[in-house]
Amino acid sequence: MLRTLIGIFLIAHGLVHSGLAAAPIPNDPASKPGTFFTSVTRSWLLTGMRLDGAAIRNVGFGLVGLATLSFLMTGLGVLGVPGLHAIWRGLAVLSASLSLVLLVVFWHPWLIFGIALDLGMLVSILWAHWPTSSMIGS
Numbered sequence: 001m002l003r004t005l006i007g008i009f010l011i012a013h014g015l016v017h018s019g020l021a022a023a024p025i026p027n028d029p030a031s032k033p034g035t036f037f038t039s040v041t042r043s044w045l046l047t048g049m050r051l052d053g054a055a056i057r058n059v060g061f062g063l064v065g066l067a068t069l070s071f072l073m074t075g076l077g078v079l080g081v082p083g084l085h086a087i088w089r090g091l092a093v094l095s096a097s098l099s100l101v102l103l104v105v106f107w108h109p110w111l112i113f114g115i116a117l118d119l120g121m122l123v124s125i126l127w128a129h130w131p132t133s134s135m136i137g138s
Helices: 002-021 044-048 053-078 085-105 109-127
Strands: none
Touching: 002 053, 002 085, 044 053, 044 085, 053 085, 085 109
16 A cells, blocks of 8 residues: 555656646746746756756756656556566656756745655655665565
């Protein structure tokens, strides 16, 4: 039961990234859907690096796609999908790391919960070694 809940949580967490990518910028009536992680004005880091708008959008979409895909693969691995099951821990670390990069680069105060989830995931897997192999079966 716990294994199923963890797998579903990881898949849902990945899909939230895509959902946010489809959202407009909060409290900005002029923003359009799909600008939360791709607007030229949203990345303090990338605009500071003087990247043009197309590059910023590409980085945003790329990070969203990679974070979403890696969380989906992690969740499927936890649920026992062959080929992914044996590497789900590494995928979880990759997923949380990609998500952290995305959330920091396109920072908004609403993202603090996502950052806490990603940091909690990294701490639980790398430091506390949770969930245990007996819980997940790997």
